[in-house]
Amino acid sequence: MNITKTVEPLELLLVEDNPGDVRLTEEALREGRVYNKIHVVDDGVEALAFLRREGRYADARRPDIILLDLNLPKKDGREVLEEIKSDKALKRIPVVVLTTSEAEQDILRVYNLHANCYVTKPLDLDQFMSVVKSIENFWLTVVKLPHDEE
């Protein structure tokens, strides 16, 4: 592959079935400083198809980060997480779990499935904005991500 040194947009995969949250995340990212490209799928099956470039996602790019909601139709976020983390080709992609659940057992379980981060969706707009921005900051600018050869 020809890797140019031009600024490439960050590829984000947002797995979220709630259009409100999708829009909100998009809004928050739009306010951010980083040039990014956001892909949205609304269920677990689609998410895995996207990542594995199956069907209509044949041309999809490998995302740099996955924002994953836990409660998803068809395939639950936990299962999606489990499959990502057990797939050699995908397991290095950082996964940030976004959820409304504050239940301790949910948090534990998610970390046990090797989620990279667990974030509770804040109820407050400002908080929500800052969470999304800090995710962006942390994972896309602070952390050095592995650059996978394809």
Add this chain to the structure above:
Amino acid sequence: MDNQSERSASSKKTTAYRVTVSILFGLLGFVVNLLTINLYFPPYTATILIGLLFPMLITLAWGWRYGLLSALAGGCQSMWWIWGPVNGYAIFSIAPPFTLWIVWHGFFAGLRKKRKGEEWWLNAYVVEIPFRILSTINLYTLARWAISLNPPPWGWASSASSTVPIHFSNFVVIKQMVVGYVIILLTDVLLNLGFVRRYLRLKKRIDQTKTGYIISASLLLGVLFWIIDSVIGSVVFYVESSFLDLLALNIPPYVLNVRLFLILTCLIGGLVTSKLLRRQRESEEALRESEKELSQILGGTSVPTFVIDKNHTITHWNKACENLTGVSAGEMVGSRNQWTAFYSAKRPVMADPIVNGLPGEKMVRRYNGKCQESAFIDGAYEAERFFPDLGDSGKWLFFTAGPLRNYQGKVIGAIKTFQDITERKTAEQALRESEEELRLTVANLKHSNVQLEQFAYIASHDLQEPLRMMSIYVQLLARRYKGRLDPDADDFIGYAVDGATHMQTLLNDLLAFSRVGTRGKPLEQTDCETVLEQAVANLKMAIEDSHALVTHNPLPTVMADASQLIQLIQNLIDNAINFKGDEPPHIHVSAEQKEGEWVISVADDGIGIKPEFFDRIFVIFKRLHGRNTYPGTGIGLAVCKKIVERHKGRIWVESEPEKGTTFFFTIPITEIVK
């Protein structure tokens, strides 16, 4: 007192009556004797003093004292008159024995009465024998010696002879013996007559009648033989002697011996026979008595009971059994139809195999293992069974069948008793049903409780999501368009944001509340001091802000869910801080051991609560103050109550407005089983 005096008065009357009659009878005897009934047996004349019958009657009826009175009153005194002139000195040895004779029989009659006539040798005919022997000896010795001293100096006896042939003595002995027995016999017969007994005021006689007649008959038989022997002797063997000679006047010595022997034999035979008859009658009576006693015992018990003999024939069927089965004793006793009272088809009842001596295992098998050996009756078995044919709708009976054994230990029958346990069984059944119902209700209740908690959890959890959307987008709206719409719009957006925020708090609280039940951890040994430390640490900010002082006494270790206990104490302290007075609050936690539980208290010096609100404060979302005055949703104490209840404790409050509030809760002390 009255009774006693009455009795003594009546006894005085009786005595007076007896004395009078005794004297009268004695006089009567005297007069009768003076009639001088003479029997002529040439060359001798025998005077028969039949008047002796009267004192004899008195003595046998009332005893020797009255007999003696009657004898002295005249009955026996006539012989001084009659025989005195003939016998001279001898009258002194002849007359007194007659009085003695009356006393003698009176004495034994009294003894018989005392011993209820049980001893055969007390019979008048028997006690006559020793007296007759003594009297005979007297006639041959003393009397003959006295006669040899005759004639006496007193004039009226001057003709008394000084010698008597031995034949005359024989004659007198026999005459006295015969007359003695005849008088006793006559008296005995008279005393058996109803009107005589009534006149002498004696009880009706049941016993001894037979005895008396048998002995009289045997004696008469002896006398009859004497006469027949005399007739046969005079016709066949001693043709030269006259009938009278052979009867009494000149009996050859060996013939006399044979006859006496025969009379004695007859008498003994009679005595033995009467004795045997008496014994038989007594054993019959004893049997009847014991039978009657058994019947009375069975009849007197309220336990339904029947008895069968070794032939399975019913011998007893008591009232209680009649009552239980509705079948009368008249129908059952004597039959073998015991089954009819209990079953609709013929089959043995439990008493039957008992009589047959069926071994235990077979017995148990016959009743399908539902019968067992009685714990305290040897050889008996007991069982419980429902009898559908008894009563209106069947009866449950507990029954015991046991063997009846004779003195050799052989089974001669069986006794069966019943206990109507229908009521107990019905109660047991009702209890089982209500227990089952209760169990179901409890299970349902538990289930619905779990479901309710689940519902609260899911509701509060799932409501969060749409609420978040509402809240966030209203906020986004405010952020982007504040000041760009009119001021009303800004207000409205402001209220919408407030409402959403408040609802979020409520939902969170509800979630916390429902988690007490659904997310509780098992109870374990928990140190309350550590718990308090943790609670205080969690409230650090609030404590610092309010300058609160939290103190405590030594606190125990209890069985609890540590995180819930932390929450409980934290909520109570938080509550105390929230409702503080004007001064920085002082909160004191202490514990006290009461019967089987720890009472832990959290006391403050805050604004206090009016007593009428004591119950209200523990209800979820009930608040006493406006949200603007004091923060909170009203969930804290409801959670506290729920936590305490989960620990099987109680929570209550004591408070005085403006002085302070103390919350108490209990935690049971449970033994640690290791």
